[in-house]
Amino acid sequence: MKPHKHTLPFIILIVLFSCKNEIVEPKKSKPNKIVLISVNAPKTYMHLMKQDSVGKVVKDSSGRKAFYQNNGFTYLDYMNNVQTWLPKPKVNDTLAIECYSDYLELSTNDFFTRIKKSFLVKNGDTIIFDFEDNIPKAKITNRNVNDVELNYNGFRLKKLFDNKYTSHYLVFGNLFISGGENYEKNSIEYYLQANKDFEKEIDLLDSLKRNNIISPINYHYRKDALNMLMEKHKKLKNIKNWLARQKSLENEEIIEQVYGFDLSKTDSLMKFSFFRDYLIQISKYDLDMIEENNGNSGAFYIDSRIRFDSILQDKRFNHTAKNYLLFDAYDGIGRNFRVKDKERYFKKLQENTSNLEKLNQVVEAYKIDFSKSDKLVLTTLKNDTLTFSEVLNNNKGKWLYVDFWASWCKPCRETMPESKILKSELEKENIEFVYLSVNDKKEKWKKAIEHHEISDSQNYFIENGNTSMVIEDLGIKTIPHYLIYNDEGDLVNGYAKRPGQGAKMQLEKLMANQ
Known part of the structure; x- marks a missing residue:
């Protein structure tokens, strides 16, 4: 039919x-x-x-x-x-x-x-x-x-x-x-x-x-x-x-x-709402989907940078429509593109919107401060501030197993019991476990640390994950993600194995060959 x-x-x-x-x-x-x-x-x-x-x-x-x-x-x-x-x-x-x-x-x-x-x-x-x-x-x-x-x-x-x-x-x-x-x-x-x-x-x-x-x-x-x-x-x-x-x-x-x-x-x-959905639909301009494969996960999205520029030039849309659609397009840029794109298009957004309330919401949501893009800014459980570089320097002389996770990430939390076992198995080794929380909420982060009993390890809350080029340089696109640093502070494995899935053997082999 x-x-x-x-x-x-x-x-x-x-x-x-x-x-x-x-x-x-x-x-x-x-x-x-x-x-x-x-x-x-x-x-x-x-x-x-x-x-x-x-x-x-x-x-x-x-x-x-x-x-x-x-x-x-x-x-x-x-x-x-x-x-x-x-x-x-x-x-x-x-x-x-x-x-x-x-x-x-x-x-x-x-x-x-x-x-x-x-x-x-x-x-x-x-x-x-x-x-x-x-x-x-x-x-x-x-x-x-x-x-x-x-x-x-x-x-x-x-x-x-x-x-x-x-x-x-x-x-x-x-x-x-x-x-x-x-x-x-x-x-x-x-x-x-x-x-x-x-x-x-x-x-x-x-x-x-x-x-x-x-x-x-x-x-x-x-x-x-x-x-x-x-x-x-x-x-x-x-x-x-x-x-x-x-x-x-x-x-x-x-x-x-x-x-x-x-x-x-x-x-x-x-x-x-159906009209706002209609505006979003026609402002996607039948752009082809970009497919991203990150090992066990992936994503499909359109090029929101092209969409943003097209909305600006589209004479069908009046100021009210553009005020709405540009924020929607920037959300796609914020989620899927590099920091340099986020910065460039945030400046365009500032120049082309009169909606200051919404602009402030974007700043808060993405914790926008491009002056610190070259750093990964962290907060401790005691609310002290430092950078990831400082964490590496403070731990010189020790191996590091770094876990990027979040309280909302189910596979991250499912791996925590294995992480505790791994730590106990390597307690005689010269190694520290470092947990970095990505795109999380502090109260939920603290509760998750308590729940999984990992407060005796080094725990840090990432303050600028959406605008840090350090995250990009480390190749972290999905979580959980694990890194291994040697005792000289050098990254020796940027895609380390998960606890319970080969991490112990990998760490022991690297430390033995040092």
């Missing part, structure tokens, strides 16, 4: 209900706050990976689970900064949002539906969020709102999918369920089903609108979110390749339905 075809190449959404880019003084009679109240939010958000239990917590389940440490409510504030409110767990928590528009979108991720759970609320509303099986349900206290309209995502999940996995999720998510077996074949089948389910949902929305169950505003809002979900499917590599093959097999020209937005309406549309 072939996917549904349309002849309409482009649609323009005219939205009548969102905040402007500039700060607009509200009329005095108009409320300018939206109040959110969370009741007993979970500490950890967990969904079971079972076909019959989307979002349902079953204590005796042996199925695979998806955990989220954080899954708050995201919205765009009146200064066009994306904010996320993470309610305090197990208590009542409240947030007042300043807003100068008629409507505001609140969204939260729902792993199993492939579409964000979102709530469209009015200025002046007070919304109570209660949680059932980790899934928020909204209630507005100051006016009567149809529950189907307010909690539409939950309604569609039950009505169209019987609270089971949606076809939209399975286009991608069957990889996790089947373990990769027949992934591409299954994805195509689920994509075809997603096309059918798309048509069913459009019919459902039409019916809800006809019967005045949802407002015209909510109707267009839900419809466009669904349209953009279908566009995301088409961007998946295997779906994209399959559609291209299908097109080449046709004797007649296929005109795929392409959904887009009038970018002159950007200031109004920015409030909606």
Whole structure:
């Protein structure tokens, strides 16, 4: 069966209900706050990976689970900064949002539906969020709102999918369920089903609108979110390749339905997560993926430097769009490229954005201080500061086994017991164990040290891992990563074996041959 075809190449959404880019003084009679109240939010958000239990917590389940440490409510504030409110767990928590528009979108991720759970609320509303099986349900206290309209995502999940996995999720998510077996074949089948389910949902929305169950505003809002979900499917590599093959097999020209937005309406549309996703999608310019292989792990990413420069030159994007997209592009540079690129493009970012709040967030997130790029700055458990070079000098005369790790890194922590054994086996040797924590949080780092009982070794917290050329020069791209220095302070192995996986033999051989 072939996917549904349309002849309409482009649609323009005219939205009548969102905040402007500039700060607009509200009329005095108009409320300018939206109040959110969370009741007993979970500490950890967990969904079971079972076909019959989307979002349902079953204590005796042996199925695979998806955990989220954080899954708050995201919205765009009146200064066009994306904010996320993470309610305090197990208590009542409240947030007042300043807003100068008629409507505001609140969204939260729902792993199993492939579409964000979102709530469209009015200025002046007070919304109570209660949680059932980790899934928020909204209630507005100051006016009567149809529950189907307010909690539409939950309604569609039950009505169209019987609270089971949606076809939209399975286009991608069957990889996790089947373990990769027949992934591409299954994805195509689920994509075809997603096309059918798309048509069913459009019919459902039409019916809800006809019967005045949802407002015209909510109707267009839900419809466009669904349209953009279908566009995301088409961007998946295997779906994209399959559609291209299908097109080449046709004797007649296929005109795929392409959904887009009038970018002159950007200031109004920015409030909606699906529009921000759309901006990100079209600003990737179909750039080829870069494949990186780091031994046991790897990564795929586009060249965000090209993307950054292209966004700057793209006349389709106004100042509001560029303010948003340049930060997204820089995030890709910050994660995947060298320090010299991070520094060069950070200067470009400074020159081309007016969003100082977001700029400060980037500085904090990446701990940007390029004046110390030639050093690896460390902090001890006693909050003393020194550099990695000083650590090497302080340990002259001893061999060093250096472990780059982090409290959030599962394989790093799984290796810690073996590391302790290795240390005890070599206690009579002239060797020190040095642990360097990368891209970590200090409190979690300290707790992990205590948990693994390694405080009697040398422990250091890396302060500038994202902007240190020392990390690059050492070739550290993934963790755990191990180095061996001889007693003269020379690096003799930059890719040492792991504890319990040959490290003991390797160290003994090197020290014996010294």
